[in-house]
Structure formats: C-alpha cells, structure tokens
Amino acid sequence: MASDDQGVDLLWGARDKPARPPRLALTVDRIAAAAIEVADAEGMASVSMQQVAARLDVTKMALYRHVASKAELVAVMIESAVGEPPDLGAVPGGWRPRLVAWSDLMREAWRRHPWLPAATTGERMTGPREVGWTESAVAALDGTGLDGGERMDAVFLLSGHIRNTQSGATAGTQPWTAEKQLRTILHEHQDRFPALHEAARSTNGAPRDNGWTFGLDRILDGIEVLIERRRAGTTG
Amino acid sequence: MASDDQGVDLLWGARDKPARPPRLALTVDRIAAAAIEVADAEGMASVSMQQVAARLDVTKMALYRHVASKAELVAVMIESAVGEPPDLGAVPGGWRPRLVAWSDLMREAWRRHPWLPAATTGERMTGPREVGWTESAVAALDGTGLDGGERMDAVFLLSGHIRNTQSGATAGTQPWTAEKQLRTILHEHQDRFPALHEAARSTNGAPRDNGWTFGLDRILDGIEVLIERRRAGTTG
DNA sequence: ACACCCAGTGTCCGACGGACACACAAGTAT
DNA sequence: ATACTTGTGTGTCCGTCGGACACTGGGTGT
Numbered sequence: 001m002a003s004d005d006q007g008v009d010l011l012w013g014a015r016d017k018p019a020r021p022p023r024l025a026l027t028v029d030r031i032a033a034a035a036i037e038v039a040d041a042e043g044m045a046s047v048s049m050q051q052v053a054a055r056l057d058v059t060k061m062a063l064y065r066h067v068a069s070k071a072e073l074v075a076v077m078i079e080s081a082v083g084e085p086p087d088l089g090a091v092p093g094g095w096r097p098r099l100v101a102w103s104d105l106m107r108e109a110w111r112r113h114p115w116l117p118a119a120t121t122g123e124r125m126t127g128p129r130e131v132g133w134t135e136s137a138v139a140a141l142d143g144t145g146l147d148g149g150e151r152m153d154a155v156f157l158l159s160g161h162i163r164n165t166q167s168g169a170t171a172g173t174q175p176w177t178a179e180k181q182l183r184t185i186l187h188e189h190q191d192r193f194p195a196l197h198e199a200a201r202s203t204n205g206a207p208r209d210n211g212w213t214f215g216l217d218r219i220l221d222g223i224e225v226l227i228e229r230r231r232a233g234t235t236g
Numbered sequence: 237m238a239s240d241d242q243g244v245d246l247l248w249g250a251r252d253k254p255a256r257p258p259r260l261a262l263t264v265d266r267i268a269a270a271a272i273e274v275a276d277a278e279g280m281a282s283v284s285m286q287q288v289a290a291r292l293d294v295t296k297m298a299l300y301r302h303v304a305s306k307a308e309l310v311a312v313m314i315e316s317a318v319g320e321p322p323d324l325g326a327v328p329g330g331w332r333p334r335l336v337a338w339s340d341l342m343r344e345a346w347r348r349h350p351w352l353p354a355a356t357t358g359e360r361m362t363g364p365r366e367v368g369w370t371e372s373a374v375a376a377l378d379g380t381g382l383d384g385g386e387r388m389d390a391v392f393l394l395s396g397h398i399r400n401t402q403s404g405a406t407a408g409t410q411p412w413t414a415e416k417q418l419r420t421i422l423h424e425h426q427d428r429f430p431a432l433h434e435a436a437r438s439t440n441g442a443p444r445d446n447g448w449t450f451g452l453d454r455i456l457d458g459i460e461v462l463i464e465r466r467r468a469g470t471t472g
Numbered sequence: 473a474c475a476c477c478c479a480g481t482g483t484c485c486g487a488c489g490g491a492c493a494c495a496c497a498a499g500t501a502t
Numbered sequence: 503a504t505a506c507t508t509g510t511g512t513g514t515c516c517g518t519c520g521g522a523c524a525c526t527g528g529g530t531g532t
Binding site: 111118122128130132135147148152154157163194196210223 | 416
Binding site: 261262264294295297298302 | 478479480481482
C-alpha cells in the first residue's frame with residue numbers, strides 16, 4: 001500500500017502538504033474492482049451491496065452515490081471484467097482462424113471471471129467494450145459473402161456456445177455433467193434410458209471439455225458449409 | 237372465504253353430508269401447478285414461497301411440509317413443465333429430421349413456459365423427464381457412427397442453442413437484440429463499430445428469429461459434415 | 473376416552489435492495 | 503470572517519426474501 005510511504009512523508013517531511021485524503025476517494029472504478037474481487041472469490045451470489053461496501057470499509061449506501069442501482073453496478077463489473085476487445089487483424093488464415101482466436105480470448109476472459117456467463121444473461125445494459133467484442137467477431141466474417149444478419153447470427157451462435165460450455169454456470173445443465181450421482185442413476189435406470197446408457201458406455205476416453213471443442217468444430221464447420229455454398233453461387 | 241357458505245350450510249341444511257374437506261388437500265402437484273401459474277404469468281422472479289402460498293390460500297410455511305426448499309420446488313416445477321419426452325421413432329428420414337422434430341417440440345414446451353430457459357441453468361437437480369428428453373435426442377443419433385461422447389456433445393450443443401435463442405431470457409444477451417436504443421447507439425458510434433454498423437445495414441429484411449433458424453441449420457450442417465467424414469472412413 | 477400424529481399457523485431471524493433524512497467537510501460568495 | 507451551497511458518506515427505516523421452530527387443532531387408532 002502507498003499509505004506507508006505517505007506515513008513516512010508525514011513523519012520526515014512534506015508536512016506542509018497537510019492532510020492527504022486519509023481514505024481513498026470512492027469511485028466507480030474502485031467499487032467495480034471490489035465487486036469483481038467478491039465475485040471472483042465467492043461467486044456472483046455473494047455480490048451484495050453490503051459485501052462490496054464492507055470490502056471498501058464503507059456503508060452500503062455510500063455506493064449509491066456512485067451507482068444508481070445494483071443492476072448498474074453489475075453492468076460496470078461486466079464492462080470492466082470483459083476487458084478490451086481484441087484486434088484480430090494480425091491473425092492470418094481468414095475468418096476461421098480469426099474466430100478460433102476470438103473464441104479462445106473470450107473463453108480466457110470468462111475463465112478468469114467465472115461469474116461472467118451467468119451475469120451476462122437476461123435483459124440488461126450493454127457497454128461499449130462488450131459491443132466491441134461483438135464488433136471484433138463480426139469483422140472477422142467480413143468478406144465471407146454472408147450478409148449482415150447472418151454474420152451477426154453466426155457470432156451470436158458462437159458466443160452462446162462459449163457461454164453454455166463455460167465454467168460451471170450452465171455446465172450442470174446437461175445431465176451427464178453432474179457426473180457422479182447421475183452416472184449411478186443412469187446405471188440404475190439403464191432400461192429407461194438405453195441410448196444414454198449406451199452412449200455413456202461407448203464414450204471413448206477423450207478428455208471431457210464440456211463439449212467445447214466438439215461444439216466449436218461443428219459450428220465452424222457449419223458456417224464453412226454455408227460460406228462455400230454461397231461462394232458456389234447457390235442461394236440456399 | 238368459503239367458511240361463510242359452510243356456516244350457512246351447517247345452519248340450514250346439508251347437515252348429513254358432514255364435513256367435506258373444506259379446502260383441497262395440499263400436495264406437491266398442486267404446489268407445483270400454482271408455482272408454474274405464477275411463473276407463467278409474472279416471471280420466475282415473482283415465484284416466491286409467499287406468492288405461491290398465497291395462490292393456494294395457505295401460509296408459506298405450509299409449503300415446507302411438502303417441499304424441502306425453494307430449490308426443490310423449482311426442480312419440481314421444471315420436471316412438471318417440460319412434459320413427457322417425445323418418442324421420435326415415427327419420424328422418417330433419419331437423424332436430421334428427428335433432431336429437427338425434437339428441437340421444435342422442445343422449443344414449443346419452452347415457449348409455453350418462458351421461464352424454463354432461465355430456470356434450467358446452473359447447478360441443480362435433474363429429474364427423469366428432463367433426462368428423458370436428452371435420451372430421446374441421443375437416441376436420434378443412433379447409427380450415425382458418432383461415438384457416445386460425440387452424440388452427447390451434439391445434443392448438448394443443440395439444446396444449448398435452444399436455450400440461448402429462446403424467449404427473451406438470454407435474448408438480450410447480444411447487443412443487436414436490444415433493438416431500439418442499441419440501434420441508435422450503433423448509429424452514433426458507427427465509426428467505432430464499423431463492421432457491426434455495416435452488418436446492421438446490410439441485413440436483408442428477413443424476419444428475425446433471434447438466430448434460431450440460422451444456428452439450427454449451422455449446427456446440423458456441422459454435425460452432418462462430421463457424420464459424412466466418419467462414414468468416409470477419415471478419422472478426423 | 474385417550475393419546476398420538478401431522479398438516480397448517482404464527483412468529484422470529486438474518487440478509488437483501490433501496491428510500492430518505494441527516495452530518496460534515498470543502499469551496500465560494502458576500 | 504461568515505453564511506450558503508454542494509458533494510459524500512452515515513444511520514435508520516421499510517418491505518420482501520428463504521427458512522427455523524414452536525405451536526395448535528382436527529382426525530384416527532386404540
């Protein structure tokens with residue numbers, strides 16, 4: 001902390017610069033940073049006005065001088081946590097490697113903040129950085145022959161897949177991710193769910209990644225099919 | 237209150253039909269039905285123990301005689317709302333029409349209960365009907381040459397896309413769905429988001445469906461590519 | 473007649489988001 | 503110097519949430 005340095009200054013000199021504000025001024029950025037710390041450490045459910053305020057040694061109502069509501073606080077958290085959107089201009093190889101790079105970057109950002117997938121669902125405000133990420137991905141599809149709506153749908157499809165596979169939030173959504181008890185249930189009711197039972201049995205030992213790689217490859221293959229079809233002149 | 241009527245009945249007649257249970261017995265099914273009514277009408281946010289109890293003319297604590305917690309109530313709601321999983325055996329044309337039919341049915345069930353997408357995220361209990369829906373979709377991929385893990389990943393991909401595109405819950409996730417104000421923001425900052433601006437401009441007037449059709453076609457195309465590749469004997 | 477059982481009630485708790493009035497400092501105008 | 507404003511954090515209060523716990527009143531089995 002810089003306050004120690006300040007203390008030395010106060011003792012040995014610079015006495016004339018009298019009372020530097022003893023506590024850091026409360027700002028939106030400091031509030032967002034504290035909220036992100038709470039969310040990273042204890043999950044989105046623990047992000048309450050009082051928890052965040054406590055981390056700043058401040059009353060919860062003090063926060064309302066800087067954010068209008070909890071929703072706004074969350075919006076600021078998101079905008080801060082997603083980080084600057086990437087510039088994919090330097091990625092060689094066309095749209096597909098570009099989208100792969102974009103996905104990896106987005107996944108990495110979301111991995112650092114596991115609460116992001118959950119926080120970015122539902123009606124809410126959208127900030128410029130978030131739009132910037134979308135811009136970046138849509139730009140990666142420039143020159144593919146897809147029209148604007150298709151490019152945006154493709155990005156939506158891809159980012160939705162990232163959210164779905166990312167970090168536990170929606171990971172429990174599908175039965176086979178609850179591993180232990182579900183595996184036993186599936187075993188007990190194998191007569192009722194024969195296809196699932198057989199699928200669980202015949203899964204080769206490949207490391208599970210929540211369907212991330214599989215889905216990414218399928219989505220990109222599907223987009224590629226469409227692009228090729230367009231390039232070949234077929235309207236379908 | 238019906239107690240007044242009962243009082244009259246008790247005074248003036250029908251004395252022999254003594255005390256028909258004056259209120260319907262509280263059961264898990266009635267509780268779940270009431271909760272679903274609340275959720276359908278006013279959204280998942282309005283589903284509180286007191287709201288549900290009020291609809292049944294009962295104290296909230298009475299509900300706890302039948303469900304252990306709110307999470308369990310929600311689990312029962314889901315299990316009841318998803319309905320019986322479909323039998324796709326009669327759908328002709330192989331795996332692809334089968335998955336399309338499955339998707340349509342699932343979408344329809346979720347359209348009837350717009351809170352389902354939001355309620356089925358996160359760690360939670362999974363009921364037999366929900367597993368049954370998955371079973372149904374995985375079974376549709378029998379005989380495609382995909383291994384068990386791939387079949388399950390494919391179903392996860394598809395159902396994730398349904399959730400993402402369904403009914404407003406995550407619909408606001410992507411910037412262009414917030415339509416009005418975003419369109420103006422995009423217009424004001426067109427220098428900052430040129431690709432998005434150009435995409436919004438060049439979108440042909442096709443009716444927007446939140447990317448549902450586009451994503452479905454891409455996903456199925458992508459799966460088809462993999463199946464064909466397997467059939468051709470390539471290991472990739 | 474009796475005790476037992478148990479579904480539903482009443483009351484209480486801590487945590488939540490938020491409204492509102494206040495305290496208290498730092499300018500700024502007089 | 504003195505008053506007025508302005509901006510920032512505090513204290514108190516409210517309604518709602520999920521849930522614990524003790525109670526009660528109407529059956530039923532003996």
